[in-house]
Amino acid sequence: MTSSTPLWSPPHDVLDRSRIGDYLRWLESHRGLRFDGYADLWRWSVSDVDGFWSSVWEYFQITPQAPAPVCVDAHGMADVQWFPGARLNYAQRVLSMPGVDGSTPMVIGRSQTREPVELTADELRDQVARAQHGLRGLGVGHGDRVAAYLPNIPEALVLLLACAGMGAVFSSCAPEFGARSVQDRWSQIEPKVLVTVTGYRSGDRLVDRAHEVEAIRAALPSLRHIVTVPYAGSDVDSDMTWDELLADTGELIFEQVEFGHPLYVLYSSGTTGLPKPIVHGHGGILLEHLKMLALHHDLGPGDRFLWFSTTGWMMWNYLVSGLAVGSAVVLFDGNPTHPDFGALWRLVEETATTYFGTSAPYLMACRKAGITPWQDLDLSRLRGIGSTGAPLPAEGFRWVYEASADSGAPAPLLTSLSGGTDVCTGFVGGVPLLPVIEGEISCRCLGASIQAYGPTGEPVIGQTGELVVTRPMPSMPVALWGDTDGSRRHASYFARFPGVWHHGDWINVTDRGTCVISGRSDATLKRGGVRLGTAEFYTVVEELDDIADSLVVHVESTQTGADKLMLFVELRGGNGLDIRLRERISHALRTELSEHHVPDHIVQVPAIPRTLSGKKLEVPVKRILAGTDPELVVAQGALANPDALAAFEEAAIRYRTRDCAQRLAESGLRTA
Numbered sequence: 001m002t003s004s005t006p007l008w009s010p011p012h013d014v015l016d017r018s019r020i021g022d023y024l025r026w027l028e029s030h031r032g033l034r035f036d037g038y039a040d041l042w043r044w045s046v047s048d049v050d051g052f053w054s055s056v057w058e059y060f061q062i063t064p065q066a067p068a069p070v071c072v073d074a075h076g077m078a079d080v081q082w083f084p085g086a087r088l089n090y091a092q093r094v095l096s097m098p099g100v101d102g103s104t105p106m107v108i109g110r111s112q113t114r115e116p117v118e119l120t121a122d123e124l125r126d127q128v129a130r131a132q133h134g135l136r137g138l139g140v141g142h143g144d145r146v147a148a149y150l151p152n153i154p155e156a157l158v159l160l161l162a163c164a165g166m167g168a169v170f171s172s173c174a175p176e177f178g179a180r181s182v183q184d185r186w187s188q189i190e191p192k193v194l195v196t197v198t199g200y201r202s203g204d205r206l207v208d209r210a211h212e213v214e215a216i217r218a219a220l221p222s223l224r225h226i227v228t229v230p231y232a233g234s235d236v237d238s239d240m241t242w243d244e245l246l247a248d249t250g251e252l253i254f255e256q257v258e259f260g261h262p263l264y265v266l267y268s269s270g271t272t273g274l275p276k277p278i279v280h281g282h283g284g285i286l287l288e289h290l291k292m293l294a295l296h297h298d299l300g301p302g303d304r305f306l307w308f309s310t311t312g313w314m315m316w317n318y319l320v321s322g323l324a325v326g327s328a329v330v331l332f333d334g335n336p337t338h339p340d341f342g343a344l345w346r347l348v349e350e351t352a353t354t355y356f357g358t359s360a361p362y363l364m365a366c367r368k369a370g371i372t373p374w375q376d377l378d379l380s381r382l383r384g385i386g387s388t389g390a391p392l393p394a395e396g397f398r399w400v401y402e403a404s405a406d407s408g409a410p411a412p413l414l415t416s417l418s419g420g421t422d423v424c425t426g427f428v429g430g431v432p433l434l435p436v437i438e439g440e441i442s443c444r445c446l447g448a449s450i451q452a453y454g455p456t457g458e459p460v461i462g463q464t465g466e467l468v469v470t471r472p473m474p475s476m477p478v479a480l481w482g483d484t485d486g487s488r489r490h491a492s493y494f495a496r497f498p499g500v501w502h503h504g505d506w507i508n509v510t511d512r513g514t515c516v517i518s519g520r521s522d523a524t525l526k527r528g529g530v531r532l533g534t535a536e537f538y539t540v541v542e543e544l545d546d547i548a549d550s551l552v553v554h555v556e557s558t559q560t561g562a563d564k565l566m567l568f569v570e571l572r573g574g575n576g577l578d579i580r581l582r583e584r585i586s587h588a589l590r591t592e593l594s595e596h597h598v599p600d601h602i603v604q605v606p607a608i609p610r611t612l613s614g615k616k617l618e619v620p621v622k623r624i625l626a627g628t629d630p631e632l633v634v635a636q637g638a639l640a641n642p643d644a645l646a647a648f649e650e651a652a653i654r655y656r657t658r659d660c661a662q663r664l665a666e667s668g669l670r671t672a
Contacts (some may be wrong), residue, residue: 006409009403020295020302026059038443039513046449046471053082053287053474056225060290061098062088071472075109077501078486078494080472083283087256088259090263091164093290095128095252097121099301099326108351109154111332113201113232116233117154124158124323125252130164133250137238138193138225140168147191147274148311149209149216150170151183151200151333155229155242156311157320159195160224160264164282166425167255170264175207176640177612179215185267190222195242201231203338210234231334232395249420259283260478266314266421270613276492277481280324280424288475289321290424291446293344297384297415297670298432299327306330307357308344313613315357315388316423329356345373348382359385359614360416367399373409383410387408388417388426389614391517394538401436406536417442418517420503422493423475427503428515442515447473451517454508457497464508464533466521469501474645476501482622487583498641506533522619525554525565532597534618540592543568548572548583549608552599553622567599568624568648572607577604581593603651607644614640624652 015021024041026032031051035041054066072081097106102122109117119127140146146163148170150156156172163170171189173182175197193219198210200617213236217223227245228238260281267275268663279539305322306329309315322329331352336344336358345366348356366373375377385400400414416432418441427450430442443448452465459465471474480489496502508516518533525532541550543610549570554563567585571577581601589597620634620639641647 002454004437006300007397007438008413008436010435018298020432021297023059023295027055030058031055036220038431039204042444042513044444044445049308049447049471055635056287056291056447060093060294062093062286065668073472075492076499077472078490081260082474082475083473085257086259086283086524088286089165089167089254089256089257090126090286091161092254094161094288094324095125095165097323097326104328106328107154107157108328108330110330110332110334110347111151111153111201112203112350113151116178118250119154124161124666127154127158127246127247128165129250129252129359130160130246130248131196131254132157132166132556133248134227134240134245135162135166135193136250138227138245140166140193140632142167143169144193145169145171145191145222145265146193147186147189147220149175149177149194149196149213150229150311151175151191151231152309152311152316153229153231153333154331155195156316157329157331160317160320164263165253165255167257167261169262171257171266172264172311172316174310174612174660175212175311177208179212179219180468181612182212182216183219184222185277186273188274191220192222193225193227193442194223195227195229196221196238196306197229197231197233198236199231199256200333201232203335205335206232206357208233210236211298211632224609226608229548257282259474259613264317266317266424268421269613269615274392276488278422278477279481280475281478284474284476284478285317285321286324288423288447288473289318290324291423292318293322294325294429296426296429296445297355297386298413299325301326303327304349304381305351305355305357306332306351306353306420308332308336308359308362310613311391313443314424335363338363340371341369342373342376345371345377345379348373349377350381350383354381354387356382359389360387360392361390361614362395363399365390367403368543368545372403374409378409379404379407380409380491382412384415385412386415386417388419390538391519392416392439393534393535394541395539397436397438402408416504418515422477422503423473425475427469428507428517432467438516440510440516440615442514444509444515445483450509451531452509453497453500457500461509464506464516464518466496467498467503467507467517469503469506477530520618525552536593537567537589537597539589540597541567541585544584545608546571546575547585549620551608551616552622553618553625555622555625565598566601568605568621569602577602582635585646605644605647606613607641609634609642609644609648610640611638617645621648625629627652 050070052268054070057066067083067086105118106121107119160170199208227239229242262279263282268279305327307315307319417426417429427448428441449471451459453468454460454465493501506518506521513603519535535553551568586598623633
């Protein structure tokens with residue numbers, strides 16, 4: 001059961017001590033605008049698109065006055081042009097680090113592979129200038145692509161900013177990605193230069209990637225140069241080391257580019273077919289991240305911002321932009337659960353982090369492991385916690401506030417953030433002006449016209465519907481690389497509801513303006529006419545001590561017309577799935593959710609398949625179980641644990657008959 005009683009409420013002086021409070025005062029003094037609470041401010045931000053985004057431009061002093069027009073909507077939302085004629089550079093604003101002294105540490109690097117690395121504001125600018133000089137020597141110029149096969153270390157951040165300043169295009173893959181997965185991404189953008197490590201440590205395990213680097217080189221004929229960052233792993237032939245690239249100093253370059261000039265290319269998960277190469281522009285990312293990081297996360301000078309991520313996830317790009325609001329950024333490369341689940345919390349203490357971002361599964365795992373960070377550590381500087389990657393269950397909200405209670409430290413503002421790589425931001429999240437209610441996301445973000453649509457495209461309140469965006473946002477992708485006529489972009493986002501962005505999540509916008517995300521709409525479960533979200537299953541099932549992970553799918557039989565709800569579970573400690581545990585799972589789902597949620601079959605598997613960014617493979621598994629060749633539904637290079645698919649392939653082969661249900665029930669498909 002959840003409660004509408006707030007777990008956290010804004011302090012009485014929130015308008016005086018928050019950046020969004022300062023923004024509201026600015027709107028009143030510069031625009032003559034006053035608002036009756038956050039809901040009123042949000043309505044204005046999505047109804048007056050020009051007024052809101054020009055205010056973001058001017059409040060953050062990108063230039064004294066926003067260029068006009070702001071948003072040209074000549075052919076519908078899919079073809080919006082932002083600030084036509086404007087010139088700017090993302091790296092210029094990031095490296096300005098407003099309100100920061102040159103001697104202030106601004107990049108705090110921690111790693112399980114090497115000793116700590118820290119860069120002051122002046123040292124960061126110097127390294128970016130040196131990297132630009134070195135890249136120019138390698139022939140990199142305007143529009144060229146530079147690829148980074150790097151972990152979350154300062155060198156990756158320096159390289160991104162160096163490329164952005166020059167008008168080159170950056171793209172990164174974490175070294176956890178296999179060669180085929182990297183090839184699928186970078187063959188589409190044809191990079192000229194690769195900057196890479198040849199290995200890394202994850203906890204106490206050395207992972208050598210020299211073979212993968214050589215395979216990537218062989219697969220990308222566009223590469224002209226390879227630069228190696230000394231870190232770990234075997235040697236490979238390269239043109240120079242990172243230190244040699246940065247050997248000579250030079251002047252910082254900030255080429256003034258169009259608002260939509262490509263900044264970096266991010267990628268969809270690529271579980272089915274080639275990953276979408278999503279092109280984000282300088283202006284859209286800058287405006288969106290300034291808005292989110294300052295007004296929603298309340299970050300500014302004096303803060304230290306840590307979001308656990310790899311360079312293969314959009315949250316790393318989001319983290320880098322912390323510098324643009326004057327916040328130092330904390331970069332961590334390593335296994336977040338080594339030697340135990342307290343590792344990241346100890347990092348928060350060590351680095352005096354003020355805002356800690358992580359994933360919902362990590363917070364839930366900390367709860368299940370019984371760790372007590374606020375009692376064991378000094379977390380007095382920690383003001384905010386962010387959670388993303390999956391819906392955070394009510395129990396996760398309660399754990400944060402129960403764990404931090406009576407510690408003497410201020411209760412943190414917990415933000416559950418939901419958005420996507422496609423916009424490199426959150427659509428819905430938190431804000432200092434609103435309370436935190438367990439199991440609910442506090443608000444729709446400023447400038448994000450989010451609605452829930454019913455099946456025929458009508459807005460619904462208090463009901464689960466398709467998450468759509470009805471007004472343009474500047475960080476919507478400027479293109480998909482190579483999509484010359486825009487048809488792939490249109491099919492990806494605007495085909496389901498013409499003229500409206502369709503994101504593919506289930507959302508419930510409550511009558512008080514909070515939101516609940518309940519999973520991907522393409523992984524829909526429907527029984528007895530009732531539509532069920534996958535997130536609620538996982539909350540209940542993974543609460544059980546015996547369950548390490550789970551995945552639920554709804555499979556329709558093409559032979560009999562019958563449909564079955566199948567729950568796959570990964571158990572802890574080598575335990576087996578016996579009748580008692582089956583009954584406990586069914587009882588928990590029946591009593592905590594409903595009779596509709598009780599699966600027809602509960603099947604033990606060695607592991608739940610996940611993408612490299614940690615997403616469960618609900619839709620590919622559903623298609624495999626329905627009889628589709630696994631090679632056609634999932635690219636194994638996009639998976640963190642491709643071997644986990646074997647049990648699901650076995651299920652598809654052995655039980656794709658009329659008596660599938662009976663045979664599954666009898667065997668349990670227990671795979672060693």
